[in-house]
Amino acid sequence: MSEKIVVTGMGMISSLGVNVPESYSALVSGKTGFGKIEILETAHRESIPAFEVKWTDAQLREWAGVEDGTGYTRTSLLALIAAKEAVQSANISQVETAQSGFISATTTGGIRELEKYFFEMKDPNKSGTFLQFADTGNPGEHTERVADALGLTKYIATVSTACSSSANCIMLGAQLLKARKLDRVIVGGAEALSCFTINGFLALMILDKGHCRPFDANRKGLNLGEGAAYLVLERELTAMARGAKILATLTGYGNANDAFHQTASSPDGAGALRSMQLAIVMSGLALDDIDYINAHGTATENNDLSEGIAIQKLFSGKLPMVSSTKPFTGHTLAAAGSMEAAISILTLQHQVVFPNLNFTSLMPELNFSPEVSLRQNRSVKNVLSNSFGFGGNTSTLMLSAH
Amino acid sequence: MESKSFYINGIGLVSPQQTFDEHYFLEDVVDYQHTVLSCITPDFKQYIKPIQLRRLSRIQRMGLTAAAIAVKGTQPDLMLGVVTATGEGSSAGKGAFISEVLLQEEKQITPTGFVQSSYNNLAGLVAMTYRMMGYNNNFVSGGVAFETALQDAMLQLIGSPSQEILVGSYDESHLPHLELDNRTGHYKREEGSSLLLFSRLTSGTLWGEGACFFRLSMQATETTWCSLGEPLVVYRPETLDIVDELNSFLVDNETDISSIDVLVSGASGDANADKQILQIEHALASVTLCRFKHLCGEYFTSTSFAVWLAASLLKRNKVPASTCFNSVRPAHPIKKVLVANHYRGRSVTFILLKI
Numbered sequence: 202m203s204e205k206i207v208v209t210g211m212g213m214i215s216s217l218g219v220n221v222p223e224s225y226s227a228l229v230s231g232k233t234g235f236g237k238i239e240i241l242e243t244a245h246r247e248s249i250p251a252f253e254v255k256w257t258d259a260q261l262r263e264w265a266g267v268e269d270g271t272g273y274t275r276t277s278l279l280a281l282i283a284a285k286e287a288v289q290s291a292n293i294s295q296v297e298t299a300q301s302g303f304i305s306a307t308t309t310g311g312i313r314e315l316e317k318y319f320f321e322m323k324d325p326n327k328s329g330t331f332l333q334f335a336d337t338g339n340p341g342e343h344t345e346r347v348a349d350a351l352g353l354t355k356y357i358a359t360v361s362t363a364c365s366s367s368a369n370c371i372m373l374g375a376q377l378l379k380a381r382k383l384d385r386v387i388v389g390g391a392e393a394l395s396c397f398t399i400n401g402f403l404a405l406m407i408l409d410k411g412h413c414r415p416f417d418a419n420r421k422g423l424n425l426g427e428g429a430a431y432l433v434l435e436r437e438l439t440a441m442a443r444g445a446k447i448l449a450t451l452t453g454y455g456n457a458n459d460a461f462h463q464t465a466s467s468p469d470g471a472g473a474l475r476s477m478q479l480a481i482v483m484s485g486l487a488l489d490d491i492d493y494i495n496a497h498g499t500a501t502e503n504n505d506l507s508e509g510i511a512i513q514k515l516f517s518g519k520l521p522m523v524s525s526t527k528p529f530t531g532h533t534l535a536a537a538g539s540m541e542a543a544i545s546i547l548t549l550q551h552q553v554v555f556p557n558l559n560f561t562s563l564m565p566e567l568n569f570s571p572e573v574s575l576r577q578n579r580s581v582k583n584v585l586s587n588s589f590g591f592g593g594n595t596s597t598l599m600l601s602a603h
Numbered sequence: 604m605e606s607k608s609f610y611i612n613g614i615g616l617v618s619p620q621q622t623f624d625e626h627y628f629l630e631d632v633v634d635y636q637h638t639v640l641s642c643i644t645p646d647f648k649q650y651i652k653p654i655q656l657r658r659l660s661r662i663q664r665m666g667l668t669a670a671a672i673a674v675k676g677t678q679p680d681l682m683l684g685v686v687t688a689t690g691e692g693s694s695a696g697k698g699a700f701i702s703e704v705l706l707q708e709e710k711q712i713t714p715t716g717f718v719q720s721s722y723n724n725l726a727g728l729v730a731m732t733y734r735m736m737g738y739n740n741n742f743v744s745g746g747v748a749f750e751t752a753l754q755d756a757m758l759q760l761i762g763s764p765s766q767e768i769l770v771g772s773y774d775e776s777h778l779p780h781l782e783l784d785n786r787t788g789h790y791k792r793e794e795g796s797s798l799l800l801f802s803r804l805t806s807g808t809l810w811g812e813g814a815c816f817f818r819l820s821m822q823a824t825e826t827t828w829c830s831l832g833e834p835l836v837v838y839r840p841e842t843l844d845i846v847d848e849l850n851s852f853l854v855d856n857e858t859d860i861s862s863i864d865v866l867v868s869g870a871s872g873d874a875n876a877d878k879q880i881l882q883i884e885h886a887l888a889s890v891t892l893c894r895f896k897h898l899c900g901e902y903f904t905s906t907s908f909a910v911w912l913a914a915s916l917l918k919r920n921k922v923p924a925s926t927c928f929n930s931v932r933p934a935h936p937i938k939k940v941l942v943a944n945h946y947r948g949r950s951v952t953f954i955l956l957k958i
Contacts, residue, residue, distance in 0.1 A: 244709035308722065310743075316701045323783045335786035339691045339903070340722060341745030345949070354838045358751040361722035361743040369740055376758050400704045401717030458684070458730040458739035464718055475736065591718070592727025594739045 205437040205452075206375040207603060209445040210291025212283040212389075213543045215428030215530050216252035219264060220286050225547050228555045229575065233529045235412050235424065241394045242317075249408060251394055252426030252531025254279065267350065272333045274311040275427075277343040279536075280391035283429035284347050287387055291433035291445065295352070301433070302356035302383040303348050304374050306366030306390030306535040310340035313395040343391060356383055361535065363590030364497070366390050367430070368538030368598055372454040374434045384439050389431030389539035398425060398534065405464060407501045413532075414559040415498035415525035416505050416571045423499040426531020430540040449546045452486065452583070453599035455479025464591050465503050470511030472595035473497075477515055477585060480597040490583050491521045491599075493554050495545045496571070497587040498525020499532050508587060509567045522579070524557035524572045538588035542598055545584040549602045553577045609757055611828045611956075612767065613818035615672025616911045617642050617665040618899045619811055623672060628915055629923040632898055635797035638790050639778045640811040640900035644668070655732065662693045662775040665814040666725040667732060670771060673816035674733065676826075682818075683759055683766040684738025687726040687773070688752035690745055690903020694777035694784075696720035725773055725814075738768070746946020748772065749904040750834045753954075756819055757833055764821040771816035772904035781810065789873070789901075789947060800872040800897035801928070808871040811900015815907035829917040829940075831910070832856050832955040840951045845879040846886045849943070852953045864934040865891045865922065867913045869944030869952075871901045876948040883943045883951075890941075891933040893926040906944045906952055913940040913956045 214220065216234020217227040227234070234252040238245070241253065254261075261278040262270035265285070270278070284305075288298050315322070315338040318331035336342070341359040348357045356377065360369045367390030374388035402408050402425060409422040440447055457479065459472030466472065481488070497508055505525075512523060526544050533540055548554055557571035586598045616622040619640040620632055633643065647656055647664045650671040656664065666687075674682075691697070700716030718724070723741035730739050738759050742752040749772040756770035781790065791807040800809060819831070835852045837843060853859050866887045870877050884892060893916070899908045916922060920936045942954040 307743075312697075312701075316704065319701050319705060319783075322786060323780070325782050325786075332786060339745055340743040341690065341748060341903075345745060348838075356836075357744065357747070357838055358742060358754075359744040359748070360740065362726065362739065362741050363721055363723055373740070373755060373758075376762075380758055380761065396704050396709060397701060397717070400709050400712045401700070401714060404712040404714035404717060456684075456738050456740065458727070458736050460730045460734050460736045463721075463724070463727050463731065464714075472736065590723070591721050592723040592739070592741075593730055594723065594727065 205450055206378055206434055207437050207440050207450050208432050208448045208546060209435050209440050210287045210433030211448060211543045211546060212286025212290060213430040213540060214254060214279055214283045215533065215540060216254055216426055217530060228529055229553060234426065234531065243396050243399055245399055248410060249399060251424055253394055254427050272337060273346065274314045274337050274343060275393035276307055276310050276391050277346040279393060279429040280305060280343050280347045281350055283389065284351065284387055284431045287431040287433050297385060299352045300355055300384065301353060302377060302386035303344060303353045304358045304360060304370040304386060304388045305344040306360045306370045307340050307343055307392055308361055308363055308366060308535045309392060309395050309397060310343050311337035312397045313393045316396050362594040363592055364534050364537055365588040365590035365594045365596040366535035366538060368588035368596035369456060371432060371539060371542060371598055372456060372596065375451055375454065378434060378436050385433065385435050387431050387433055389429065390536040391429035392427055392534045392536040394425060394427040409500060412559055413500035413528055415500040415527055415557055416509060416564060417560050418562040418564045420500045420505060422501050424531045426533040428533045428540060429536050430543045432539060432542060447603040449549050450601045450603045451598065452601040453480040453484030454597065456596045459593035459595055461593055466507035466589060468507060470507040472593060473508050473511035473587065473589060474514055476595040476597040477511065480585060480599045484599040486583055488516055491585055492581040493522045493548060493584045495541050495584060495586040496523055496525045497589045498527055500527060504589060506566055509564060513567060513569060520569045522554050522572050522576060523569065524555060526555050528558035538596065541586050542600060545586045545600045548581055548584055549600060552579055552581055554579055554581065608830045608832060609760060609819050609821055610823050610830050611817050611914050612820055612824050612826045613673045614828065614911050614914060615669035616813065616815045617644060617669050618813040618908055619643060620898050623668065628919055629925045632925045636794050638809055639776045639781055640797060640809055641776060642812055660693060660696055660719045662773055663728060666773045667728060669814040670729045670769065670816045673769065673818050679733035679735055682735060682737065683763050683768040685726055685729050685735055685769040686740045686752045686756045687771050688742040688748035688904050689722055689772060690748050690774050692722040693720045694775045694780055698777060698780050746903050747836050747950050747952065749906045750836050750952050753834055760819060760821050767818055767820045769816055769818055772907040773814040774812050774902040774904050776810045776812040776900065797897050803872065806873055806875060808873040808896065809900040811902045813899055813902065813908055815911060828914045830957045834952055834954045837951045840879045845882050845951055849883060849953060856955045858939065860887055863887060863890050863939050863941045864937045865893055865916055865940045867893045867895065867909050867940060867942045869896060869905065869909060870894050871896045878948060879951050880943060880945050889931060891922060891931045892929040893922060894928050895926060903946060909942045909944050910954060913942050916940050917956060917958050
């Protein structure tokens with residue numbers, strides 16, 4: 202019988218705010234991070250909206266406490282800010298922090314800087330301050346950068362499974378704790394907006410030029426977002442021994458593959474169904490015990506159909522509350538899993554379900570509607586959080602009140 | 604903490620030598636004159652269905668071929684899942700997509716390069732090809748990406764000890780990006796013989812590539828090559844005594860330096876980066892020394908080549924002359940091989956393989 206894994210710290214930066222309290226107050230008051238792109242230099246500023254952190258890199262460096270910040274990509278800065286908040290909220294000492302593992306996710310890492318200086322970088326006759334980014338183009342770099350800043354050396358890993366990445370970091374962290382490879386682990390993901398992703402998703406024709414509408418019959422695609430979120434995980438006994446404040450329990454998780462298509466989910470939701478089932482079985486909970494699903498709900502034609510069908514199959518008629526919070530944060534890709542885990546924990550802490558904004562019409566294939574307005578004073582004890590990615594990866598977390 | 608044992612039951616490796624051929628063991632090795640080493644590829648049609656083949660990029664073909672060799676004769680859909688690793692993903696795909704976005708000023712962009720450079724592309728491709736609906740993960744942990752994938756695969760096996768799991772890696776060298784990737788001076792700037800890598804006095808190493816898959820289990824099978832222990836990764840080794848770290852790793856594996864038959868060393872020919880690895884070679888001076896980066900070059904996931912070499916030494920009980928770098932005659936039979944690799948001196952990895 203393995204021990205319970207608990208969450209003892211969390212940090213988050215997104216278009217909703219620079220920390221968890223700011224994010225919560227935005228979510229509860231219905232304020233979203235949706236808007237025009239103002240910081241990233243892109244030809245699509247006028248045509249493609251996004252959920253941007255409205256801080257320049259210089260401002261982020263200051264907030265992160267690395268004013269000179271040479272070589273810090275925007276992804277690294279977002280990661281460091283959220284990881285620092287997570288460590289602070291877990292109330293662990295510098296020594297305890299140094300003994301922690303660190304698992305971070307990204308789909309782009311330093312690509313934002315690489316694309317900005319690409320031709321200069323390729324021309325050996327050019328030099329300049331851009332050379333600080335000569336070695337930051339690989340996705341694992343941000344993890345090492347943050348680990349170095351926090352003094353972590355014990356176990357450092359970077360995961361990239363597209364849009365399910367940071368959910369997989371959380372799962373791996375829990376497994377390392379259960380196997381007693383670590384006593385504490387900081388897990389999550391970070392993603393900066395880039396022309397690379399905007400144009401990639403635009404080319405795939407899955408970006409909505411308006412505000413995204415998850416699970417709506419007239420949904421037109423996703424909106425991209427940026428940010429970072431990290432959790433601190435510990436075994437329950439370790440956390441209790443040091444008198445830590447326990448934010449939630451990670452009661453289950455599941456990872457599967459849809460094995461259907463590189464960039465599309467199966468219409469029958471096979472992978473999604475399997476990862477949800479795995480998480481539920483591990484948690485030992487009954488379907489009735491699940492109060493709320495924080496859906497992946499990207500608002501693409503394909504995801505919402507596949508995920509919706511899987512939810513419908515799994516709960517056959519007696520559905521828990523469902524909402525996608527992507528209309529608040531945008532799709533932050535590799536950071537989405539940990540960000541939505543943090544939002545799920547806010548749901549458990551405050552007993553409030555955040556609405557699925559912009560929903561008006563039921564999808565013809567589905568027999569359920571998501572929650573369209575803020576649900577307060579609900580008894581929410583167990584939350585399923587889904588994250589699905591390109592490459593067919595499907596991951597589900599079960600977070601429960603402690 | 605006692606280290607658990609795992610078994611390697613199948614390996615597929617596409618590398619700058621003819622390693623995809625199961626009868627070949629580095630007898631005639633290719634001497635490259637350039638800093639960038641590229642894989643020798645087989646006739647892909649023997650491994651990949653034509654309808655699928657034409658849609659795949661070069662690195663996808665190499666990766667899927669390595670997987671096909673590793674799973675030959677098995678039922679991959681019954682496996683626990685697939686875990687992959689890459690440092691940079693498809694360098695060519697990523698570069699092509701960034702160029703397209705920039706040169707076309709973000710107009711009329713096609714998604715091919717974007718999709719092909721998704722870092723978990725190969726994990727998805729292998730799962731889709733072999734209908735592997737189980738565990739699926741991908742690591743991009745820089746120079747220890749393969750090590751972290753291996754650790755994850757082992758964790759998964761501990762949870763399901765009766766199954767097999769597929770773990771692999773890929774990285775791609777890309778000549779048009781040599782200047783871009785060499786701003787930091789990690790690669791040699793002059794032409795010269797790759798086989799003479801360790802006698803060249805200039806700084807930097809060679810840029811290599813490779814795609815590799817291993818089939819692992821917790822029980823030996825008819826096709827088992829050797830056993831494989833859990834890797835130890837020492838991050839930022841410059842602050843530690845690396846030989847102490849090695850000794851405690853060997854204690855955890857219930858062995859010591861005198862019991863090691865062969866050291867597979869990841870010396871890269873770059874004196875700055877090789878500092879710790881040379882200390883390890885020195886500590887194991889009485890052990891047969893094999894090196895490999897003159898054959899495959901340096902890349903984020905080169906540990907997979909080292910593990911293939913170590914497993915091959917054990918399976919074939921022979922040390923190819925092309926890999927041998929001291930005059931210590933190997934024990935007969937070869938029973939224990941230590942892999943000690945590093946990436947740019949930022950991390951050192953130890954892995955123990957046994958018959």
